[in-house]
Amino acid sequence: MRVNLERIQKDLEKLASFGGVEGGGVSRLAFTQEDKGARDYLQKALEGEGLQVMVDAFGNMRARRAGNKDLSPVMMGSHLDTVPQGGRFDGTVGVVVALEVIRVLNELWLKTARPVEVINFAVEESSRFGVGTLGSKVMCGHIPVEKLKTWKDQQGISLYEALQEFGLTPAALPAARVKPGEIYAFIETHIEQGRVLEAEKLPIGIVSSIAAPTRLKVFVRGRADHSGATPMNLREDALAAAAEIILGVERIASREAGEHTVGTVGYARVSPGAMNVIPGLVELGIDIRDINKESKDLAVKKVLALLENVAQKRRVRIEHEILANENPVALSPKIISALERSTQALGYPYKVMPSGAGHDAMYMAELTQVGMIFIPSKDGISHNPAEFSSWEDISRGAEVLLETVLKLANETD
Ligand SMILES: [Zn+2]
CATH class of the missing domain: 3.30.70.360 (Alpha-Beta Plaits)
Incomplete structure (x- = not known):
């Protein structure tokens, strides 16, 4: 099954225009106008595929493609916020390939037993409020509402206020909590942000554990x-x-x-x-x-x-x-081997490797079985306008995601 590289490229280029800076980078801090632009683009794209977008009290965006059965969903995604003067790939790639998976499923009229969900986690980067991977922490129930008032950005705006200004309801934070078992599996696709895959000339990394x-x-x-x-x-x-x-x-x-x-x-x-x-x-x-x-x-x-x-x-x-x-997290052996099988079936060389950077996937591991796909980063550069991953590598990552999600979404027992 093929993903559409041109579509992926168009999404990434379009998203890079929200907060675009000189040198091809992006400054799109959480809950800014730039973030709003990117979120609206994603929402429109998902709605265009017939999915309804739900936004929780913290701003996590979730959209569900229905399954045939009343079962917990397979979720995929990452984050659209960036560091100041960051790149166009960190986080965004994982959201775009998830969107692409939905498009391919729709295009081929493929039914799955389980629903398939796309997620854009809010406030993954710690750049604005000093703390990161907050969207997933909120879903795990780790963040008390009062805490939101203590984290402030450089202008002195608290996260609580920023949420309100963004039209969200921070007081309802506990409602954003997800119970273990509500999600069947989660897969995050992300750029490696290191040099290992490039040095070993491998197009795919499968993450074994995440350093904390x-x-x-x-x-x-x-x-x-x-x-x-x-x-x-x-x-x-x-x-x-x-x-x-x-x-x-x-x-x-x-x-x-x-x-x-x-x-x-x-x-x-x-x-x-x-x-x-x-x-x-x-x-x-x-x-x-x-x-x-x-x-x-x-x-x-x-x-x-x-x-x-x-x-x-x-x-x-x-x-x-x-x-x-924070505690280092080992990812699900079952999802790791599912990702390995998909990658082998597609004929791509790969490596099972640790992630040095933190991701929402590490908190999602408290809620469900989690896997991560890594895409090579040119020269290992990240959090920088020079961040780059090739379209070919991104589309290979999307194919691995598609294969694996299809398999997981048809597991009924
Ligand atoms: Zn990231």
């Missing part, structure tokens, strides 16, 4: 003194202390935790930030990930010990806040 992050915000407090009048032995230099932390995180992740552990200090905010003032305060953002919980916990423990060490040695105060501490 622990995120820390660290404040190093020293003393902002005159850079000329303060002798070296009297300094409490917050940036020099932060430098030890940065190198320590790198050392721990590369040598002292697990084989797959990665650790990143993604930002450092130095204040006062003047050339002639000893830095008095540095804020660091630390992100530690692993597909193995034990080795991630070990890395986090070592980083916390490092903070204490540096504080003592350098006479600075170090405080930390744990922003997220």
Whole structure:
């Protein structure tokens, strides 16, 4: 069964125009006008296929193609929101190929026993409110309504307010919850955002497990003194202390935790930030990930010990806040082998591999059996206008999705 590459290309190009930036990228933060444009486009396209779009209290969009039997649906999709100055493929690809699957099913008048659903998760990227994969967390019932008031964007607009402004009903959040068993299976197609598939010249990746992050915000407090009048032995230099932390995180992740552990200090905010003032305060953002919980916990423990060490040695105060501490997730062996069989039947070489990046799929795994299809990313670039995946690879991913969804949607026992 063939998917229509031109249709996929047209959808992706059209969606890239909502929030399009120079260099071919996209800035489409959650619940902005740009996001609205993309969502409306998707809604129209789904309605054009005869599907009704349901939007829950948090803005997750779901559309269902009926099955012959009264059974739980097979769901597929991803997210349409992006990071600022992001690419046109991250998330969007997974939504577009899901839409394409519906089109092919309709075109061929194919009936399935189970309904087939498309989903666009709201607020997958953490760029606007500091927290991500929220749509799926809401579906799992992990987000109390009150929490929505505490997460704010750079303009000080809370997520609660943003939802209201977007015409949604945050107070009704509990109604967006989905019970385990209500969805038969979920498959997310996504760009790899890494270099593995490209390096091994493989068009398809099948995800085995998803690495989860622990995120820390660290404040190093020293003393902002005159850079000329303060002798070296009297300094409490917050940036020099932060430098030890940065190198320590790198050392721990590369040598002292697990084989797959990665650790990143993604930002450092130095204040006062003047050339002639000893830095008095540095804020660091630390992100530690692993597909193995034990080795991630070990890395986090070592980083916390490092903070204490540096504080003592350098006479600075170090405080930390744990922003997220998520568990790595193993995806469904049954869906993995279904995806493998489809890929083999189509004759595409593939690899079963872990995902280093987080996705809504990891929360969906609490609700149902989950699988993920990876599409190669050129040079591994993502969250960047230069993000690129070839139309051919995307359509191969769509074919694997189509085959697998058809199979799952006809499972009746
Ligand atoms: Zn994504």
